[in-house]
Amino acid sequence: MALRTIREFGDDILNKRAKEVKGNSERIQTLIDDMLETMYQADGVGLAAPQVGILKRVVVIDISEDQSHPMVLINPVVVETSGEQCGSEGCLSYPGMSGIVTRPNYVRVKALDRDFNEIEVEGTELLARALMHETDHLDGHLYTEIMIGDAFDASDAEATKAAYEAAGLEYEEPKEA
Ligand code: NI
Numbered sequence: 518m519a520l521r522t523i524r525e526f527g528d529d530i531l532n533k534r535a536k537e538v539k540g541n542s543e544r545i546q547t548l549i550d551d552m553l554e555t556m557y558q559a560d561g562v563g564l565a566a567p568q569v570g571i572l573k574r575v576v577v578i579d580i581s582e583d584q585s586h587p588m589v590l591i592n593p594v595v596v597e598t599s600g601e602q603c604g605s606e607g608c609l610s611y612p613g614m615s616g617i618v619t620r621p622n623y624v625r626v627k628a629l630d631r632d633f634n635e636i637e638v639e640g641t642e643l644l645a646r647a648l649m650h651e652t653d654h655l656d657g658h659l660y661t662e663i664m665i666g667d668a669f670d671a672s673d674a675e676a677t678k679a680a681y682e683a684a685g686l687e688y689e690e691p692k693e694a
Contacts, residue, residue, distance in 0.1 A: 518550045520558055521569035526611045526659065535565070535572045535655040538591050541633050545575070549589055549631050552577045557584050561609045563647040563694035565654030568610050576628075576651040578694075580643050588638065593628035593652050596637075598645075603686060606646060606660045607671060607693035615671040616664030617684040624648045643692065650694045 524530055538545060548571060556564040556577055566575040576590040600622030607615045624645040630636045640648055650660060661668060665684050669676040681688050 518547075518554045521551050521555045523555065523559060523564075523568055523609050524570055526608075526661070528610075530567055530570055530572065531610060531654070531659060532657045533567065533572055534657050535567050535574045538573050538575060538629075545573070545591075546631065548573070548575060549577065553579075553587050553589075556609070559609050559612075559693070561693045562643065563651045564609060565651045567654055567657070574655045576655065578644070578647045578651060580647060589631040590626065590628035590636075590638065590651075591631070591633065593626045593648070593655070595624060595648070595652055596627050597623075597625035597639075598649075599623045600641075602642060602646065603665075603684065604646070604689060605671070605677075605681070605692075606650060606664070608650070608660055609693050610659070611661070611668065612693070613671060614668045615677070615680075616660055616668045617666060617680055617686065618646075618660050618664050620646045620649045626652070647694050 563578040566573045578588045598621035602622040603619045605615045606618040625639040669680040
């Protein structure tokens with residue numbers, strides 16, 4: 518396994534649509550391992566392949582506190598959404614920054630796991646947010662396109678509080694994906 522360089526906002530690759538993965542290969546398995554290691558090292562809850570410069574539809578997510586529940590989604594498709602949640606969202610490609618983003622509160626996704634078995638994943642709250650954020654990355658979309666107001670420095674307590682207040686929300690700790 519190896520760490521990969523995370524591409525940051527302003528890099529064109531983050532605005533491109535990633536291509537479907539056609540079949541299993543050593544290269545894809547290595548990519549998955551590297552993405553997991555890179556996500557964990559950066560303390561993120563999700564990472565999409567374009568963020569490490571690979572235009573393939575591969576996503577890793579782990580919303581557990583102790584990095585113990587890795588989820589691998591190949592060619593994920595959002596098949597159902599419902600409800601609404603509004604809160605802060607960050608991105609490993611825009612380190613340190615957050616924005617207030619409205620997302621569905623429930624999301625169901627069809628995908629292949631890393632063994633290329635068909636799976637369905639459903640989630641609410643943070644998992645729903647991560648599923649939307651990462652599948653957006655595969656289509657070249659970033660949270661800053663849909664955030665309410667401006668991005669703010671998540672380490673600046675005053676700026677963070679102001680952003681929450683402006684959106685009429687209670688404060689919660691931002692996460693990056
Ligand atoms: Ni992101």
